[in-house]
Amino acid sequence: MTRVAGTGAAVLLVLGAATACSPSSDDGSSSARGDARASGGLSGTVTVFAAASLTESFTTLGERFEKANPGTGVTFSFGGSDSLAAGITSGAPADVFASASPGTMKIVSDAGDAAGTPATFVRNRLEIATLPGNPEGVSSLKDLTDAELKVVLCDREVPCGAAARTALDAGGLKLTPVSYEQDVKSALTKVGLKEADAALVYRTDVRAAGDKVEGVDFPEAAEAVNDYPITLLEDAPNAEAAEAFIAYVRSDEGQRVLADAGFLTS
Structure with a gap:
């Protein structure tokens, strides 16, 4: 089930749990990802740090992604993009970052925590x-x-x-x-x-x-129109499912949900 964490408090809690939640040889996460790849399906939890303005639309997208991919879960931490970026660069374990501006995304990219080049998926005014x-x-x-x-x-x-x-x-x-x-x-x-x-x-x-x-x-x-970039994070615990979630956000169906929420998608 999609879970929504609080804002700043959630980041602190995630940071505090970083060591305990780090992948290890006996936590089952590696074998779960391997089983998912072998079966052609997805499994496990995708942890998404997202700007507060994405709360309603991303919650909907998370629920639909889970329904389309049984065995997956999506957990969100919504808040100010600057606070979320600070959490990521301080070591908070997450799979995806969706920011409300290229400037806050740059904080994560410059720290080497973005995997690849972040892509704009919507705009807002x-x-x-x-x-x-x-x-x-x-x-x-x-x-x-x-x-x-x-x-x-x-x-x-x-x-x-x-x-x-x-x-x-x-x-x-x-x-x-x-x-x-x-x-x-x-x-x-x-x-x-x-x-x-x-x-x-x-x-x-x-x-x-x-x-x-x-x-x-x-x-x-x-x-003052803001571009919203999204990226897979470098040390994503569940990279395969995270990439699928990002693809879903950018898909026609994902863009319809965002457009219905009032975002500019073109």
Whole structure:
């Protein structure tokens, strides 16, 4: 069954278990992979570190991958791409990394932890998330600079925060948020809990939130479209199944799931 771990805490837990979970001659993992190759099938767990904005779509893809490949399981750790990259470069055992920006993927590649060249599989753009009904009448990015509004941004080191900064720069705008959040889900939650009037998040997250928030498009978002790269990791414990999962994400069916979530797939 697909399992979803928490964000930062999950990375720490995985790091703490790295030694205990390292492949050894008597843990059965090597023979399991050999049996899978011999039978032409896949088996074992695929551990995926993925950007928080992929939570809903990747959970769906994991469930469908498992159904199509009996004997496999997919476990996810979702969070800020920078935190996930730090976990990988510190030795957290994982098979796949899906990042919300080429910059955070580069951290992993430069450390020698990416197997091959990461490939972009979708893109995403920002929207303004407001309370349902948009009670403050937000209609533009400039409206967020109103000192009366409580606005939340993602942390500058997180891809959604970097994209927000690019969009604001494109509009020649400056604002001081009431808080910087560790990932896009945390920023959106502030609006859903009415602790903020608005947040700059991805449109996929606005869509996933349903009637808890309302989305407002703005033209500057076109200047801050994020590419999402994915890669097999160098020391992947289950490389064969991991490669199959990546292929599924990039397949026509996988791309349909991502497009339905609001990602740009072309």
